[in-house]
Amino acid sequence: MNExxxxxxxxxKELEGQLLPEHFHDERTGLDYTLVDGTYYLxxxxxxxEEYSPxxxxxxxxxxxxxxxxxxxxxxxxxxxxxxxxxxxRRAEEMYESLVSQMAEREGLTEGLKLKDPxxxxxxxxxxRNRAEEIVKAEVIYN
Numbered sequence: 001m002n003e004x005x006x007x008x009x010x011x012x013k014e015l016e017g018q019l020l021p022e023h024f025h026d027e028r029t030g031l032d033y034t035l036v037d038g039t040y041y042l043x044x045x046x047x048x049x050e051e052y053s054p055x056x057x058x059x060x061x062x063x064x065x066x067x068x069x070x071x072x073x074x075x076x077x078x079x080x081x082x083x084x085x086x087x088x089x090r091r092a093e094e095m096y097e098s099l100v101s102q103m104a105e106r107e108g109l110t111e112g113l114k115l116k117d118p119x120x121x122x123x124x125x126x127x128x129r130n131r132a133e134e135i136v137k138a139e140v141i142y143n
Contacts, residue, residue, distance in 0.1 A: 042075050057092035058085040061141050092140040099132035 024041070025032050033041040054062065062085070065073040076084060103109075107124060114121040 036074055037071065042079060044079070054085050055089040055093070057096075057136070057141065058089040060137065061085065061088045061092075064141055088140060092136050095140060096132050096136045099135055100128055103128045103132060 020035055020038070022035050023032060023044075032044040034044055036042050062073070065076070104125075107128065109121065109124050109128060113124070
C-alpha cells in the first residue's frame, strides 16, 4: 500500500479546511506518526514492555502535567509514557534519598538527638524531608 492509499483509508480530522489523517508512515524516516489534538503529529515510539504502577513522584509529575502542561500530557499518552514515568520516579526517589541523608548528616540529625529531645528531632526530620521534597519537585518534577 502506498502513502496516498494509506491516507485515503485513514480517519480524518478537519483543520482550517485541510483533512489530516489520524496516522501516517513517513517512508523517509521509517517512523509512524499520530495526530495529536488535531494540530500536530508525534512519532509512535516503541510499544510498552510492561505495565508500571506510578509511584508518588510519578503521580506528582502527572498532576503537574495535568494542571500546567496538558499538551505535553497528551503527547506522552501517545508515546511510551510508562517508561518516562518510571524514569521520573526513579530519578526523583534517588535524589530525595540522597538529599535527606546529606542534610541529616550536615545538620546533626542523629539517634542521639532522637533519644535526648524527640520533639526537636521530629521537627528537624520534618524540615529536612520538606526541603528535600521541594528541591526534587523543582529539579525533577517541574522540569
